[in-house]
Amino acid sequence: MAVRATASRFPIDSDALEASGLPWGLTVTPFASKDESGIGPAYGSNGHLLPRCEHCYAYFNTYCELDQWAWTCSLCGTLNGLPSDAIARYSYPHDSIPEMSSSFVDLELPLDGSEQEMTQARPVYLAAIDLSSSEEFLELTKSALLAALEALSPGSLFGLATFSHKIGLYDVQGPIPVVKNVFIPPDAERKLPLELEDAMPLLQFLAPVETCKDRIAAALETLRPITSWERSSGAAQGIDGVLMGGRGFGTAMEALFNYLGSEFGNTFALARVFAFISGPPDYGRGQLDTSRYGEQYASKRVDADRALLPEQTPFYKDLATIAVESGVCVDLFAVTNEYTDLASLKFVSIESGGSLFLYSSTDDSTLPQDMFRMLNRPYAFNCVLRLRTSTEFKPLHSYGHFFPDPQYENLQHIICCDSYATYAYDFDFANNTGFSRHSREPPVVQIAFQYTVVVPPEGLQNSELPSSNRGKHLLQRRLRIRTMQFETAQNINETYDSVDPEVVLSLLVHKVILVSLEDGVREGRALLHDWLVILTAQYNDAYNLVQYKKGNKSMSSQIDITFSQCPQLEPLPRLVFALLRNPLLRFHEEGVHPDYRIYLQCLFSVLEPSSLHCGIYPSLVSYSTPDKQAYPRHSLSRAALITSGSPIFFLDAYTTLIVFYTSTADPSLPFPPPQDCLLRKNINMVKQGRSITPKLMFIREGKDDATAFENYLIEEQDVDGSGFASARGFVSFLDDVSQSVAEYMK
Ligand SMILES: [Zn+2]
Numbered sequence: 001m002a003v004r005a006t007a008s009r010f011p012i013d014s015d016a017l018e019a020s021g022l023p024w025g026l027t028v029t030p031f032a033s034k035d036e037s038g039i040g041p042a043y044g045s046n047g048h049l050l051p052r053c054e055h056c057y058a059y060f061n062t063y064c065e066l067d068q069w070a071w072t073c074s075l076c077g078t079l080n081g082l083p084s085d086a087i088a089r090y091s092y093p094h095d096s097i098p099e100m101s102s103s104f105v106d107l108e109l110p111l112d113g114s115e116q117e118m119t120q121a122r123p124v125y126l127a128a129i130d131l132s133s134s135e136e137f138l139e140l141t142k143s144a145l146l147a148a149l150e151a152l153s154p155g156s157l158f159g160l161a162t163f164s165h166k167i168g169l170y171d172v173q174g175p176i177p178v179v180k181n182v183f184i185p186p187d188a189e190r191k192l193p194l195e196l197e198d199a200m201p202l203l204q205f206l207a208p209v210e211t212c213k214d215r216i217a218a219a220l221e222t223l224r225p226i227t228s229w230e231r232s233s234g235a236a237q238g239i240d241g242v243l244m245g246g247r248g249f250g251t252a253m254e255a256l257f258n259y260l261g262s263e264f265g266n267t268f269a270l271a272r273v274f275a276f277i278s279g280p281p282d283y284g285r286g287q288l289d290t291s292r293y294g295e296q297y298a299s300k301r302v303d304a305d306r307a308l309l310p311e312q313t314p315f316y317k318d319l320a321t322i323a324v325e326s327g328v329c330v331d332l333f334a335v336t337n338e339y340t341d342l343a344s345l346k347f348v349s350i351e352s353g354g355s356l357f358l359y360s361s362t363d364d365s366t367l368p369q370d371m372f373r374m375l376n377r378p379y380a381f382n383c384v385l386r387l388r389t390s391t392e393f394k395p396l397h398s399y400g401h402f403f404p405d406p407q408y409e410n411l412q413h414i415i416c417c418d419s420y421a422t423y424a425y426d427f428d429f430a431n432n433t434g435f436s437r438h439s440r441e442p443p444v445v446q447i448a449f450q451y452t453v454v455v456p457p458e459g460l461q462n463s464e465l466p467s468s469n470r471g472k473h474l475l476q477r478r479l480r481i482r483t484m485q486f487e488t489a490q491n492i493n494e495t496y497d498s499v500d501p502e503v504v505l506s507l508l509v510h511k512v513i514l515v516s517l518e519d520g521v522r523e524g525r526a527l528l529h530d531w532l533v534i535l536t537a538q539y540n541d542a543y544n545l546v547q548y549k550k551g552n553k554s555m556s557s558q559i560d561i562t563f564s565q566c567p568q569l570e571p572l573p574r575l576v577f578a579l580l581r582n583p584l585l586r587f588h589e590e591g592v593h594p595d596y597r598i599y600l601q602c603l604f605s606v607l608e609p610s611s612l613h614c615g616i617y618p619s620l621v622s623y624s625t626p627d628k629q630a631y632p633r634h635s636l637s638r639a640a641l642i643t644s645g646s647p648i649f650f651l652d653a654y655t656t657l658i659v660f661y662t663s664t665a666d667p668s669l670p671f672p673p674p675q676d677c678l679l680r681k682n683i684n685m686v687k688q689g690r691s692i693t694p695k696l697m698f699i700r701e702g703k704d705d706a707t708a709f710e711n712y713l714i715e716e717q718d719v720d721g722s723g724f725a726s727a728r729g730f731v732s733f734l735d736d737v738s739q740s741v742a743e744y745m746k
Helices: 014-020 084-089 113-117 135-151 209-221 228-233 249-261 291-298 304-308 315-325 342-350 367-376 492-497 501-519 521-549 572-581 594-604 609-616 638-644 678-688 729-745
Strands: 002-005 025-029 042-044 070-072 079-081 104-109 124-130 157-163 166-171 178-183 271-277 328-335 356-359 379-389 393-399 411-418 423-429 444-455 474-485 619-625 628-631 648-652 656-661 695-700
Touching: 002 444, 002 501, 014 423, 014 492, 014 521, 025 501, 124 135, 124 249, 135 209, 135 271, 135 328, 135 367, 157 209, 157 249, 166 249, 249 271, 249 315, 249 328, 271 342, 291 304, 315 328, 315 342, 328 342, 328 367, 342 356, 342 594, 356 367, 356 594, 379 393, 379 423, 393 501, 423 501, 492 521, 501 521, 501 572, 501 594, 501 609, 521 572, 521 729, 572 609, 572 729, 594 609, 619 678, 648 678, 656 678
Parallel strands: 042 104, 124 157, 124 271, 271 328, 328 356, 656 695
Antiparallel strands: 002 025, 025 423, 070 079, 104 474, 157 166, 166 178, 379 411, 379 444, 393 423, 444 474, 619 628, 619 648, 648 656
């Protein structure tokens, strides 16, 4: 569990918080195996015996004062009696007890009744493939699924289904694959004529991966796109013989979730559905009207971004609820350059704990690699995340892909998450008092994360299991707790000096995404601009005050727009500028596809702060040869490139990696860089540590089209994209902010 706060020294009270102009909160990556400094938890068992405060329910931790019979809660100060079993346990040497030796613990919990009955739950996977598509799409999907089959552990069950104007279920357990079709009624009201269970019993459909791999592959080979002849002879004929389309995604998903749901809690504890889609659902339930995209495009008077960001139907939100109730988590892979309205579709994935992937073309798609990567990393499911604070402050908002608990405040449910998934909270003071200036009790945050993992057979080799259980998957319920103490800032400069700009960026990104979803992209941009103006004004006020106190009466009237006295704040104007230049917040008129914007919103809402930094302001490293790095960091400006004089640049924009050889590079430098060089090693390292597979490009200036690279050199671009010819970009942005600051300070 990695936790990073906006500042390591908290503001002393709400006046100090407001005066700082900074957001106050933290990000948490609960399933990360290490903390933010790379240290793992102390492992143990019997998490249910960990003493809890009778007043605030916080867990006992290393910051609590412990007497022989009692302990004092480090969050609320309550004196609690120690249960007798704990008295006995805590009289042993402390280093053998996790909660006594570390403030970061991971303890096994006993399974509850329903879990107990199904400790041998098998991992279940279902692929649902869009046949209302092209040969290229199916080729790509096949190679992704072949990669997936290699990554699935023995003992997993796999089901293959297709959808178009009908649902196809494959039985791969017999000598040759057999498909059973169920036709989808064209209109949204009518239900399927036949339950899927009646077409094929679920346990016949779900095949063991280790014995059926070859037949699953063979079945994949038989997939063909639905032809227009098939469609028109099927149920897809509309009024006057007009072809109604044939992508019955909504009906198919609903039916498949209900189908799987019958074995939820019996065969499996979590089933993962991979849905491959090549365009908008246009048939059956959950049809999407894609003409709204064309209409917005035609009339530019409306804020197109505002019109295209909200969902057009609650169908997919409701569908996500059905998925969750059926124990299903959906990963949605959209391979299309057609408007697909991900704004409506996204809910079925993010609200069920899955991910949303968008590939604009089948040519350079990293889908198979993404798939392999996703299945190869551990995940936690059925998670409950709870953040507690000491009494002086409280969590205000929470951000990320989770469900709030209907009953308890500040309790979040996460259906499924991997070690990258990150969530954010911001704080407010509980009252006007704030933290006492002279108190010896520092602010404390405790994050508790309860989760279930499937432990594959090989992970259990050394444990003492009855032999009948060997070779089977087991469920394990665990409780991970992290308790952190912070300091308070005695003055505003201490706050500024302890800022983590990447975490500030994370909270800003969450806020602007929410605002743009509610009020449009224009509002999101305005919010960000105003935020920077206020921060700059507050910082200048604070700095002038320090100068004044030092007896420096001739204060400079110049506004310090670059935060030159505070290295921790210095990156922020650049990050705000870059965020305004990011497709996340660029205008529709600049050619940002609405589906791409939604994809970025979903991606950026789960990234940990350093990855997000990279996505917003890519890192640019120069090399003098493929084996020798020149400078570790350049600003994203053409001028910086030219003045550096380096021949090779490596740009990392999180989703894209670009190796760029300048036109002045020595022709004897090998291109592309050879496999064993330093640059390649660095590229591979970057690729390995990433949640998605970045696209890798090699560009030679003067020989290849360099647009992809040049687009990332944002500092010479105009912040609102209105005048590309202007070479003043970031400089004129600072001028503009400086003027607004001067007005604001008056
Ligand atoms: Zn307490």
